Amino acid sequence: MNRTFFHLLPLCLMSALLVGGCAATKKAEEAQGLPARESVQESGQLVYEGEITSVSERAKSISIVVGKGDAAKVMMVKFDGKTKGMSSVAKGRAAKVFYEMRGDKDAYATEVQLKLAKLPEGITEIRTAELAQLIKDNAALMVYDSRPKARYDQAHLPGAISLPLPKLEERQAAALPKDKNTPLVFYCGGITCPLSPASAAIAKKLGYTNIRVYNEGEPEWTTALLPTYSTKDFILNGNVVVIDLRPSQKALAGRIKGAYSVPYESLEDKLGDVARNAPLVLYGDREVFEVVKELRGDGFSSVTLVEGGYEGWVKSGGAIEKGPIFATEIKWVRKLGKGEVSVADFRKAVSGEDKDVVVIDARTKEEVAELGIFRNTVNIPLDEIPARMNELPKDKKIYVHCSTGARADMAYNELINAGYNAKFLLLNIQDAECDCEIIRP
Numbered sequence: 001m002n003r004t005f006f007h008l009l010p011l012c013l014m015s016a017l018l019v020g021g022c023a024a025t026k027k028a029e030e031a032q033g034l035p036a037r038e039s040v041q042e043s044g045q046l047v048y049e050g051e052i053t054s055v056s057e058r059a060k061s062i063s064i065v066v067g068k069g070d071a072a073k074v075m076m077v078k079f080d081g082k083t084k085g086m087s088s089v090a091k092g093r094a095a096k097v098f099y100e101m102r103g104d105k106d107a108y109a110t111e112v113q114l115k116l117a118k119l120p121e122g123i124t125e126i127r128t129a130e131l132a133q134l135i136k137d138n139a140a141l142m143v144y145d146s147r148p149k150a151r152y153d154q155a156h157l158p159g160a161i162s163l164p165l166p167k168l169e170e171r172q173a174a175a176l177p178k179d180k181n182t183p184l185v186f187y188c189g190g191i192t193c194p195l196s197p198a199s200a201a202i203a204k205k206l207g208y209t210n211i212r213v214y215n216e217g218e219p220e221w222t223t224a225l226l227p228t229y230s231t232k233d234f235i236l237n238g239n240v241v242v243i244d245l246r247p248s249q250k251a252l253a254g255r256i257k258g259a260y261s262v263p264y265e266s267l268e269d270k271l272g273d274v275a276r277n278a279p280l281v282l283y284g285d286r287e288v289f290e291v292v293k294e295l296r297g298d299g300f301s302s303v304t305l306v307e308g309g310y311e312g313w314v315k316s317g318g319a320i321e322k323g324p325i326f327a328t329e330i331k332w333v334r335k336l337g338k339g340e341v342s343v344a345d346f347r348k349a350v351s352g353e354d355k356d357v358v359v360i361d362a363r364t365k366e367e368v369a370e371l372g373i374f375r376n377t378v379n380i381p382l383d384e385i386p387a388r389m390n391e392l393p394k395d396k397k398i399y400v401h402c403s404t405g406a407r408a409d410m411a412y413n414e415l416i417n418a419g420y421n422a423k424f425l426l427l428n429i430q431d432a433e434c435d436c437e438i439i440r441p
Contacts, residue, residue, distance in 0.1 A: 048075050048097045054406045055089055058364060059382040062089065062109060063410050064097055074413040077107045078383065085112040094192040117194045119213055120201040126185060126212040128224050135159060141183035146195035155228040155304045157187065157221055165195045173206045180208045187214035225293045230281050230304040232318055238279065239335050245284030245291065256310065257319040260330050270330055276300050276428055278332040283309045339412050341399050341423035349399050350374040350436045358392060362402045362411045372438040382407045389418055401425040
């Protein structure tokens with residue numbers, strides 16, 4: 001996930017009158033010491049266009065990345081009960097965020113419009129329930145994942161074939177079945193993702209006659225608690241936790257290399273201290289689909305399966321190991337993304353061991369009053385950070401946290417843009433891994 005910085009300058013692209021209005025807004029923002037805002041105007045309205053990177057219901061804020069590559073910038077906009085279109089807003093969706101400036105200081109979203117991927121003419125949509133039933137019935141159809149292969153490797157629909165759009169563009173009919181009457185289904189990252197509609201358009205142009213698009217895509221499939229699968233390469237080389245749910249004697253006789261043996265009955269105890277953002281890959285003899293549902297319901301954000309279970313793994317030539325199992329406690333360390341601070345370094349800061357850090361709690365005052373605050377921490381709610389930056393030293397590191405990481409990520413972007421040496425904690429602070437001392441109110 002590419003994160004850049006928060007930047008605030010409207011680019012006035014309308015008439016001279018509108019330019020004057022934008023210049024006035026810019027002047028007011030500069031007078032407040034705020035960074036300039038980059039946006040465009042559409043029908044006289046300010047608008048950001050890009051991909052939603054995070055949404056915080058508690059802070060009533062949306063972050064959206066606009067632009068591409070080195071020019072990409074992350075913007076933050078507040079919303080309230082009057083903002084239209086919030087029911088469909090979600091991380092990863094392409095959108096237009098129309099906003100207005102209030103008090104020459106805060107940007108408030110007036111409406112959020114998703115940039116829905118448009119199906120090619122003559123191509124129909126297939127919904128989650130119908131596709132799930134066809135897959136369950138082993139219907140004769142080809143399901144293609146149009147996303148980049150790395151996304152497919154981590155989690156794909158049962159029986160799906162990886163066919164990224166660039167590969168289809170390159171290989172054309174050679175990448176598809178010879179029989180042009182074969183039922184084809186293309187999917188990608190959800191209702192705003194253009195990759196599967198574009199793939200369907202190519203197939204149609206090539207003369208295929210039975211094409212449908214699963215426009216809801218992998219996000220909706222996962223939300224519906226339906227099973228997804230990981231590839232052999234991701235299981236062996238990814239930063240994952242592989243769990244063998246079979247009885248321990250079967251695991252002793254043979255198991256996927258690196259897998260933890262955790263029989264069904266002990267799963268709850270073994271996963272108690274595992275971070276909820278750890279990617280889990282499961283296999284077992286029975287009830288494995290139900291375990292996927294339970295774990296997703298328990299807050300684990302990435303739970304997938306081994307295609308064909310242990311037998312399928314062996315048949316595919318996957319590496320196995322036998323004999324005594326020495327690793328009994330599940331250990332997983334998240335590989336940090338851009339701007340993230342490790343839990344170990346965060347602990348040093350809040351314990352007072354690292355005195356070269358200022359830790360900011362971006363939760364609301366009400367949350368802090370109810371749940372307490374870490375030691376050596378300053379509470380500055382996310383919506384107050386722009387106005388209170390002058391309280392922060394630029395000669396020290398700044399670590400930001402909230403309850404799960406969403407607001408901390410937003411605050412991080414603001415601080416980076418203002419020239420601070422900032423990082424953020426992307427972790428649910430209720431996870432056992434985050435065991436820093438809390439001062440109760």
